[in-house]
């Protein structure tokens with residue numbers, strides 16, 4: 234490869250990028266190919282492709298054991314898992330969510346004619362600010378969805394207290410937090426339930442997939458019924474439902490990728506350490522740190538850029554074929570339909586709007602090429618310093 238510093242320097246002045254392949258955020262993590270092929274042969278021979286097959290059952294057992302929860306109900310994706318969880322908890326009226334999250338958290342409510350009410354975040358953690366949540370409660374509020382953003386634990390205890398005081402249901406969108414721990418306990422057992430995503434861009438993927446995890450036996454049973462049209466047995470429908478089933482081939486990918494999780498997280502941890510070193514001392518830049526009480530999956534390398542330089546840096550990185558992203562810009566409340574439905578929501582979302590203008594998420598994962606971190610740091614130094 235070319236000298237990185239020179240390449241970055243030149244590309245800003247119009248030379249070709251240093252990386253011939255684009256470096257994406259959320260490039261899929263892939264476990265052992267032969268192992269996936271073995272599972273595929275097995276399921277071909279078995280001719281059991283979906284409907285709670287043996288691989289789905291094995292994946293559910295392994296995940297619930299890994300996370301220390303009683304139940305894991307695997308689904309076709311995280312959004313359907315959220316929708317089913319919301320329905321199973323009988324949420325109605327208004328539900329409080331952060332605006333600073335992936336749009337699916339809000340859409341899963343709107344899709345079911347429930348109003349997402351956007352609360353603000355703590356700028357230090359990017360997670361829900363309990364004081365803002367309190368302000369958003371009305372007589373129509375039935376629940377709160379906390380998000381463990383970037384895999385950092387939401388303020389679970391404070392949110393539980395608010396939920397208990399006000400008779401609200403509490404659940405968590407744990408799409409970012411697979412295998413993350415807080416105070417030695419894996420995330421997944423809080424609130425009434427937590428929802429995982431196994432989308433291709435997440436640290437652990439089943440191509441597409443997701444799950445509801447919970448310690449509540451009755452809720453788990455309801456969620457299982459709703460995942461499969463409400464069927465109990467072949468001929469009896471006992472519940473309204475939809476089709477949220479995970480196919481066997483997805484569960485096979487999950488079993489393969491579970492084996493590789495330590496390698497995925499180790500690669501992320503190493504990249505994060507490299508970023509810490511490479512970005513040290515860059516002016517106007519903050520790399521989000523981790524609370525020492527957490528065991529992160531390091532899937533999201535999040536930096537905040539001051540002085541309105543964020544977009545210039547993103548453009549300069551993209552010119553280098555480094556496809557860094559402005560997650561979750563501009564915030565759910567400024568996307569449709571919410572932007573038109575609640576045009577003034579931003580007035581109460583000061584921190585969300587400010588953080589959304591400053592964040593860049595950088596590429597990581599086992600497929601990050603040699604030299605990428607130092608090339609990225611060079612762009613930050615060259616473009617960021619111009620402020």
Ligand SMILES: *Cc1c(COP(=O)(O)O)cnc(C)c1O
Nearest residue numbers: 310311312335337408430431432
């Ligand atoms: C990825 C994601 C989802 C949706 O999961 P899918 O499996 O893609 O449907 C929901 N919430 C958050 C915070 C996410 O990042």
